[in-house]
Amino acid sequence: MKNPHHYTISTWQKAKPIALGLLLCSSLSFAQSGKPVIDAIVKESTNNSQLEKLAHELFDKIGPRLVGTPQMKTANDWAVAKYKSWGIDARNEKWGQWRGWERGVTHIDMISPRVRSLEGTMLAWSPGTGKKTVTADVILLPEVADSLAFVKWLPSVKGKFVMVSANQVTGRPAENLKEFAFKETIDKFKADQAAINLAWAKRVKATGHTAKTLAVALENAGAVGVVTNYWSAGFGVDKIFGANTKKVPSVDISLEDYTLLYRLIENGTTPKISLHCESKDMGVVPTFNTIAEIKGSEKPDEYVILSAHFDSWDAASGATDNGTGTLTMMEAMRILKLVYPNPKRTILVGHWGSEEQGLNGSKSFVEDHPEIVKNLQALFNQDNGTGRVVNISGQGFADSKNFIPRWLAPVPDTIKNRIKTSFPGSPSAGGSDNASFVMAGAPGISLGSLGWAYGNYTWHTNRDTYDKVVFEEVRNNAMLAAMLAYMASEDPQKTSTEKAEGIRWPGFVKPNRGEEFKK
Template sequence: MKNTHTLSRFLRAKNIAILLAVPVLFVAGTASAQIKDPIVDNIVKEGTDNSQLVTLAHQLFDGIGPRLVGTPQMEQAGQWALQKYKEYGITARYEKWGDWRGWERGISHIDMVTPRVKSLEGTQLAWSPGMKKAVTAETIILPEFADSIAFQKWLPAAKGKFVMISMNQPTGRPDYNWTEFGTKESFDKLKADRAAQTDAWRKRISNTGLTARTLPVALEKAGAAGIITSNWSAGFGVDKIFGAYTKKVPTVDIALEDYGMLYRLTEKGEKPTIKILAESKELGAVPTFNIIGEIKGSEKPDEYVMLSAHFDSWDGGQGATDNGTGTLTMMEAMRILKKIYPNPKRTILVGHWGSEEQGLNGSRAFVEDHPEIVANLQALFNQDNGTGRVVNIAGQGFLNSYDYITRWLSKVPAGIRDQITTNFPGAPGGGGSDFASFVAVGAPGFSLSSNSWSYGNYTWHTNRDTYDKIVFDDVRNNAILTAILVYMACEDPAKTSRDRIVLPINTKTGEPTKWPAQVKANRHGGFE
């Protein structure tokens, strides 16, 4: 395990003294790793020789698919998880905490019909309104405007047209491809041209007096046939797929390659027409929920160690790495623990959170609804940034996190532990994933952060977040790591300290930086 233990000059003197003593604890912890622990050995053996990850991945990603909040697939996935935990002999429950706009994706067809016929790669955005029949119309590009008055004068021209509102990217090659094969001069020129083009397009949008969120609504009200976007993710063939803002006409994302072709044809005055059929169903308000699994503690049942991963996803792909692999890590760790460590000293809980993608809503609701668990939480381990092996654990601003996390990590096999860089005490996470919901109320929640596997470009919220991107060896290691950390946290005779670091002064305000504030869950979403 690599250590980048950093000291803040803003810490109180007594805090500094404590932290300076920590490396001694680490040395002792490392030495203790040499003592064989049959529970750890059996966790490793079970996770290695009897892994259920491939089966779980097939059932969840191929069989059920993405898990957009409010969809039948999210509900189906919840029932599937309950059944799996039943098979493992683990008590699990469905906790409803609110409702959301229900929506079900249907068939989508996007075809260019003139000047030639070509089926286009594209996806209707989540919550895009359903179409009863296909619509064929000409494409137009959002023009440049001097100001919002000029935009308002132009707006009637959008009637009956598919309006393209995304910039035409100058290249579909990711930057690493240019770095590998291009000359420095050509790449520098591309970057300069792209930056200028991006600034110009940003100004084009802002001169309408609207935003990326309100512009589609204005075009819809003006009678546009639909909205065409291309939200390129800076990787080969990859687009981000989020939600629609229109209520009556379709919003579709067309992949960069086909969007660029349409853009050029339109720009050159060839007036291409496209035909769109994007079916979907509105389902009204449907339950939002968390799935909570539990292995009851034998000695300290009212103290808790939690596993954590959000269950929902966007639905451009299968939600495989965001956060399907985190989900499978926690399910597999729970299965292993139930088999190898069925009578933990503390109660083990797992939280599969709903509506993380809309603002950590499931975990925020749990924190609000279960103060008795939060108050007695020994530690929470969350994983949510792709399929890669865990390579970083930070202390989230908890002063003594170095002590206990280092001791727990000491029992992890060197082949897994040595990949991990630690940062203590770190700074409290204010968002990003569900551990932050617990940190905000002073409970020790930690992120098991994975290495990239080009997560940001290729699978985070994209149309390529699919089964084939899973690296099962890494996920297997993560499940073993999580199970050992949970076992160690359960066995630790001491309750974890919640002492916080003294945060540095905000250089802009001159005031001390504040610990992240608790944010309430949105318990009735998607209708705005």
């Protein structure tokens, strides 16, 4: 049976007068009274959007924002300065520390059996090669009978690069195969890849190591580098995460080039590559959330929060994860300061650090500010790409079926009619920063967006760049965020945090504040 509380906004807008009255009668005048501010938000966003300018400054000039890097701190300081230029109080608030690291240049070439420059990226926090270039043969992790056989083989890695990822049958994404291939071809690709993945998993398991400890064993045995491929199932796209090595470089090589090296080795030719990569270990550095505030005039100790994580992985620019969420909330705050400078409740924006390592910045804020969490009217978080918002869940709160439609009521049809709501919904236990507040029993609402191939092409990849931003969609989201913040701030009712019956609520998971990096 279809959930009776799952409907589109257009559904209840077009409902019979009696049904509509049951849903909105108590707040109709409240919604109507907000129309002048709603109209002003639309006008400012349409006629004077700052999104493209902000995107250029953040994505092109500052770039990615890996926790612990100078670029992350530069971004923190940039955001504070930008808010202050708009007349909004802002600060950087320390939540912990992390391993300090800075990426330098990376260049990889195959020099035998022919010359080809390879596309690759040094993994985050990887050691570099210093100022020198390392040239060596490339070998594959072998098939061994057991861990004893692996230990016996280990000395052969000395002075070599070792490939430790499975091969891929094809670099064509699923949608390309679906458009052109016979079903039999697709089925064969799937079966062949499943067999390869299973065999490779057995190969790694036989060494007695996990993927993490395997890299350490290889470097300790004298390998000059570890070579991986984490294909993101799209043309030319890899996901880039952190290195497990401590002494030698770890690099991800694109599927197209990784499979070239793999085929050469499998067919009896030993390729040779040259690697030059630079990085700087900067010790332990402090880490921050950036917080901006428009003080409430009537209920300053109750809060509405606009939320987006500021950090990113650093293979590209961090544009859609989560630069677009960041810009959405910055633009919403800029507009609110102009058209709604004296809100009833205090409006905060949180640009969180280290979301990518476990929601650490927002969890720390929840721990450090129980008085805000206790008096939170609502938090609105956006963190899944550049697409327009199309889903809002009640996050398991019993009264969400009333307060969310109340806030959406005056939103223009062109925005709200595209949004599906689900009440009471399920509480987030992870995934993005609204979960940090939900786990603490506070109404952290996720603004879920259209995909725009986010999972394959931009989420944690080497292609998450400015050109993937769809600014009309982000403009839509900035307007919506500003409108929701305004309506939640003005609401005469305090949001109920009563939990819906029959829902298992996630417990709060403490943040990692980087204590281990002191050692």
